[in-house]
Ligand code: FES
C-alpha cells in the first residue's frame with residue numbers, strides 16, 4: 001500500500017485519544033491503536049461511479065474474486081435452510097447442509113440453466129422447478145426426470161454435482177468468494193478479529209434488517225457513510241452531541257475504521273452545550289423539550305450514558321460491563337471491510353452493506369442490520385428483510401430503526417443528487433480531504449489494486 005509522509009494534519013480540537021484519557025474505566029488497547037497513514041491527494045475519476053465499463057470491470061475483477069459478506073449464519077439456522085445471495089448479475093445459493101456445515105452453490109440448474117431457487121426457505125432437496133432435476137443438499141445429483149433420456153448424464157453423475165463457491169464464516173457472518181484460488185478468509189480479514197475480540201459479533205441476534213434501493217452507484221452510498229465531514233451540513237441537529245471533526249480515522253490492510261465521539265460537542269459549534277444539552281441531543285430529544293432524564297450534578301454526559309448502559313446490559317451480559325470503558329458505551333466505531341461490509345464495534349448494534357442493485361451500476365442496495373447481545377437466553381429469531389423501494393423514506397417505512405431512520409433520511413436525500421451531479425460535472429474527478437476522507441481513499445486504493453490484477 002503506497003503511503004506518503006508525513007501523516008496529514010488534523011483538526012486543532014481535542015483528539016479522540018485525549019478524550020480516552022478521561023475515561024473512568026480502562027480503555028481497551030484496540031482503541032489506542034492509530035495508523036497514521038497518508039495516501040495520494042489525487043482526484044478520483046468520475047467514471048468510477050457512472051461508467052458501464054467500470055461496473056463491468058468491477059464484476060469481473062472484484063465481485064468474482066473478493067470475499068464478501070453474504071448473510072448472517074443465524075438467517076439459516078436449520079439443516080436444509082437456503083438463502084439466495086445476489087451480487088451484480090450473479091446469484092448464489094447458500095445452503096446449510098449439516099448442523100455445522102454451510103455450502104455455497106451457483107444458483108443455476110445444470111440442465112438448461114434456470115435459477116435453482118428464487119426464494120429463501122427450508123427444503124429437503126434442491127429441485128429445479130422447470131423440469132425437475134434434483135440434487136441432495138450436499139450437491140450430489142439425486143434425480144433426473146426421464147432418466148432413460150439422459151444416459152450421458154447418469155453415466156457422469158459426478159460431473160453433475162452442483163458446482164460450489166468458497167464459503168467461510170466469521171463473527172456470525174457467512175462470507176462467500178467465487179474465486180477458486182482465493183486466499184483464506186482469515187488471511188483476507190487480517191487483524192480484524194483481534195479488533196472484535198471483546199465485541200463478539202457471533203453471539204448477537206439480528207433484531208432488524210432493512211434494505212433500501214437508492215438511485216446511485218454503490219460506492220456513492222458507501223462513501224456517504226464513511227466520513228463525518230458531512231455532519232455539519234447534512235445533520236446539523238446532532239452537532240451538540242457529536243465530535244464530527246474530532247473523528248479518528250485509521251486504515252489497516254483490508255479494513256478501515258472511523259471513531260466518532262458522542263456526548264462530545266462538535267468543534268464547529270460557536271456555543272458550548274451543557275452536559276444535559278449534549279445528552280438530550282444524543283437521546284434524540286430536541287433542545288428546549290423537558291428533559292426526561294436529568295444528569296446528576298458533577299457527572300458528564302459520557303459518564304452518565306455509560307453508567308446507564310452498564311445497568312441496562314448487566315442482566316444480559318453480566319459483570320463484563322464493569323470491564324468496559326465509557327468510550328465503548330458512548331462512541332461510534334465504524335469499521336469497513338473491503339469492499340462493502342461495515343460492522344460497528346462495541347455495543348453499537350449497526351452493520352451496513354452496500355452493493356450494486358442487480359446489474360445496474362446507477363442504483364444500489366443499502367442494508368442496515370441491528371445485532372444485539374442476548375446473553376444466556378435462547379437466540380431470538382433473526383429478523384426478516386424489510387425492503388424499501390427508491391421512493392420509500394426510512395422514517396415511515398423502517399420504524400424499527402428508531403432515531404437512526406431520521407438521520408438516514410438526511411443521508412439518502414443527498415445520494416441520487418450526487419449521482420446526477422456526477423453526470424453533470426465538468427471537472428473529471430472528485431476531490432477528497434486528506435484525513436477526514438481517508439476511508440473513502442482507502443476504498444479506491446484497494447479497488448485500484450484489485451482491478452489491475454490479471
Ligand atoms: S432447467 Fe432445471 S430442470 Fe430443466
Ligand SMILES: [Fe+2]
Pocket residue numbers: 224225230234235407411
Ligand atoms: Fe450521515
